[in-house]
Amino acid sequence: MKRFLFIIALAFCLSCTQDLTVSSPDGHIRAAIGIEGGEINYSVRVDTSAFILPSRLGLQAKRGTLDKGFKLMGIKHASVDEEWSAPWGENKHHRDCHNELAATFKNSDGVVLTVRVRAFNDGIGFRYEYKAPGDSLKITDELTEFRLAQNGMSWSIPGNFGTYELEYRTMPLDRVKDANTPFTFKTDDGLYGSIHEAALYDYPEMVLRDFKADLAPWPDGLKARVPSEFHTPWRVILISRDAPGLVNSDLILNLNEPCAIEDVSWIKPQRYVGVWWGMHLGIESWYDDGRHGATTDNAIKYIDFAAKNGIEGVLFEGWNDGWASWGSRDDFDFTKPADDFDFEKVVDYAASKGVNYILHHETGGNIISYEKQLDTALDWAAAHGIHAIKTGYAGGISGGNNHHGQYMVRHYQKVIEEAAKRQIMIDAHEPIKATGIRRTWPNFMCREGARGMEWNAWSAGNKPEHQTILPYTRLLGGPMDYTPGVFDILYDRVKGNPNLKPWNGRSALECRCNTTLAKQIADWVVLYSPMQMACDLIENYEGHPAFQFFRDYNADCDWSRALAGEVGEYIVVARRAGDVYYLGAVTDENARTLEQKLDFLPEGKTYEATIYADGSDASMETNPLSYEITTRKVTSADVITMRLATSGGCAIVFKPL
Ligand code: NOJ
Ligand code: CA
Numbered sequence: 001m002k003r004f005l006f007i008i009a010l011a012f013c014l015s016c017t018q019d020l021t022v023s024s025p026d027g028h029i030r031a032a033i034g035i036e037g038g039e040i041n042y043s044v045r046v047d048t049s050a051f052i053l054p055s056r057l058g059l060q061a062k063r064g065t066l067d068k069g070f071k072l073m074g075i076k077h078a079s080v081d082e083e084w085s086a087p088w089g090e091n092k093h094h095r096d097c098h099n100e101l102a103a104t105f106k107n108s109d110g111v112v113l114t115v116r117v118r119a120f121n122d123g124i125g126f127r128y129e130y131k132a133p134g135d136s137l138k139i140t141d142e143l144t145e146f147r148l149a150q151n152g153m154s155w156s157i158p159g160n161f162g163t164y165e166l167e168y169r170t171m172p173l174d175r176v177k178d179a180n181t182p183f184t185f186k187t188d189d190g191l192y193g194s195i196h197e198a199a200l201y202d203y204p205e206m207v208l209r210d211f212k213a214d215l216a217p218w219p220d221g222l223k224a225r226v227p228s229e230f231h232t233p234w235r236v237i238l239i240s241r242d243a244p245g246l247v248n249s250d251l252i253l254n255l256n257e258p259c260a261i262e263d264v265s266w267i268k269p270q271r272y273v274g275v276w277w278g279m280h281l282g283i284e285s286w287y288d289d290g291r292h293g294a295t296t297d298n299a300i301k302y303i304d305f306a307a308k309n310g311i312e313g314v315l316f317e318g319w320n321d322g323w324a325s326w327g328s329r330d331d332f333d334f335t336k337p338a339d340d341f342d343f344e345k346v347v348d349y350a351a352s353k354g355v356n357y358i359l360h361h362e363t364g365g366n367i368i369s370y371e372k373q374l375d376t377a378l379d380w381a382a383a384h385g386i387h388a389i390k391t392g393y394a395g396g397i398s399g400g401n402n403h404h405g406q407y408m409v410r411h412y413q414k415v416i417e418e419a420a421k422r423q424i425m426i427d428a429h430e431p432i433k434a435t436g437i438r439r440t441w442p443n444f445m446c447r448e449g450a451r452g453m454e455w456n457a458w459s460a461g462n463k464p465e466h467q468t469i470l471p472y473t474r475l476l477g478g479p480m481d482y483t484p485g486v487f488d489i490l491y492d493r494v495k496g497n498p499n500l501k502p503w504n505g506r507s508a509l510e511c512r513c514n515t516t517l518a519k520q521i522a523d524w525v526v527l528y529s530p531m532q533m534a535c536d537l538i539e540n541y542e543g544h545p546a547f548q549f550f551r552d553y554n555a556d557c558d559w560s561r562a563l564a565g566e567v568g569e570y571i572v573v574a575r576r577a578g579d580v581y582y583l584g585a586v587t588d589e590n591a592r593t594l595e596q597k598l599d600f601l602p603e604g605k606t607y608e609a610t611i612y613a614d615g616s617d618a619s620m621e622t623n624p625l626s627y628e629i630t631t632r633k634v635t636s637a638d639v640i641t642m643r644l645a646t647s648g649g650c651a652i653v654f655k656p657l
Helices: 002-017 243-247 277-281 296-309 343-352 367-383 406-421 466-472 517-526 545-552
Strands: 021-023 029-036 039-046 049-056 059-061 071-085 093-106 112-120 123-142 152-156 169-172 183-187 192-198 206-209 212-215 224-231 234-240 270-275 313-316 333-337 356-362 388-392 425-428 444-447 531-533 559-566 570-577 580-587 592-597 607-614 627-634 639-644 649-656
Touching (some): 021 112, 029 093, 029 123, 192 243, 234 243, 243 570, 270 296, 270 356, 296 313, 296 343, 296 545, 333 367, 356 367, 367 406, 406 425, 466 517, 466 559, 466 570, 517 570, 517 580, 517 607, 517 627, 517 649, 545 607, 545 627, 545 649, 570 592
Parallel strands (some): 313 356, 388 425
Antiparallel strands (some): 029 039, 059 123, 112 123, 123 234, 152 169, 152 183, 183 192, 192 234, 206 212, 559 570, 570 580, 607 627
16 A cells, blocks of 8 residues: 555656646747657647647657557756857857757657657757667658648648659648648738758658658658667747748757868858850750850850959859760769860869859769769869869659658768868759758758749749748748849840750740849849859840849858748848848739838948839839839938839848948
8 A cells, every 4th residue: 555655656746747848938839748548749839829739749660669659758858048150141140049858758669769849939849869679770651740720821832752843832721731841831820830840861851741741752662761779850840920030040050960060161152153044045055066055165254254243153064074965874974074165274264263163063863873973073073173063963863762762861961971071062953952951061052942043944934922932931941042133034135046945845935034123133132042143144244234233242141131021922131241231122923012121230320222123114024124223321210112013122232331
């Protein structure tokens, strides 16, 4: 009897000390872990309302039980409030302030699972940390659910394991069947949220299927092959009272580990131009068919243009051998320049002009061939003084692997780490989604991973709302190499060009950019990238007054803030680089007037504002090229009125006087 009473007392004591909840430092967000019948769940409340209803947690494996029969073994609470800085970014200074709950469970199969939950003022993150008997596990499913407590509206692309280059859908939450992340939504109660992941290493990507995690499989159907002691990426739910709050969140970076590269002095944000757009327009080609873009002469012209305009980098696509036989076995050679491209001469010329040569590695998805060449190719690039490579994976992946499965997550990471050893920055196209790894590996500058500019050259093009959705979705993961800045919006220079031969069958003459000119300029600010391209043919920039904006732009930002906006409607962003401020505002298909306070400028200082705005008669449909440039003196006490045309924009440079 005495022993029985003691056990009851102990159980009571455990239940009153075992607090399975964790609150954000400001107390508004509270996550709770529950256990019912040996199965684990979590839920989230915001103030007094349910935000995520009790939702299942756990993984399943081929052998061993990873999801059932659990008993709580212990909990730990911790709190962190620390500042850290990054060598580049929208912001160079960050604050990681969160409370943590680590709950450890064990089952009769000897599986120990710690669910680690971190609550921030702008959302939560949690991950699984498993220790199972044996030396490895074959993961067959992840059970994580995200059962939103309310209906509302959402913005996402479909949950596809092969591409992110899909159109965004605006859809009521209760109609979403599958979606990729960042999956952004607004609840009927007016709260904004986004479901994503952080620190995705050696594990497949997660998409949502019926608001449950679905992992990109290996060709044999398995989801992940992991050691028996491992942890998953963080599952993330950003929460904000307004749409800009999602953009201003540091949470995803805070869930990544500190920088792993000791000397980061060679990692340099930069603007660039390149031999690129002509190929997408179909007036040049990637190889010598009489229309080759990357010839020595053209390269010299681009380098001269960059040097004259103070632009740091130049990219040359089609510089190497293999483009003519794209799709054959070992097609691309990353150390063999094309016959009409004098690589040594171009590299030396770029160096003599102080311009960075940005190399291109298009793999066509042939990972086996690329990995065979990787060491040699990177050594060769480094030996030529190259510090930046754009990679590409346009094509089916070796062995029938998914673009976003564990095989490829490993590959992308291998390239980053091998590149870092040789002081090379990476801009990956057809990448894995951005999950904040740039904090740990800041040589991973930017990536594509959504419909970029290229789609305007050979398809119906990106819709006017596209650039008003990207900042609240794709860009929450990290910077995008969207390649903004087409000035010849209607492709007048393509008309009558005898070299026009569309590479994918769709002529650029049936296409256009669905924006105004001022919106193209504003995109340089709105669509942040530490490698920011002005992608148009340089002929379209020569002598164009509006190109002054790009000359004045600095990709090496110190501070940024989304000031106003609604998902899929508009956004206003301010950034600072040194003592110069930039502002970008873009709208969807609706013209709108925005009154913007300049209170982000330091008090008591006067700035000269140069404003690149839609002309009073501008419209995306009928007069996209109409723009005006005005200057005025402003202080932080001023309010600026911006009239944006249909799919229009406004960009401002503020220079201190
Ligand atoms: C797709 C990339 O997104 C694009 O930038 C590149 O030009 C082509 N692949 C060819 O590599
Ligand atoms: Ca692409």
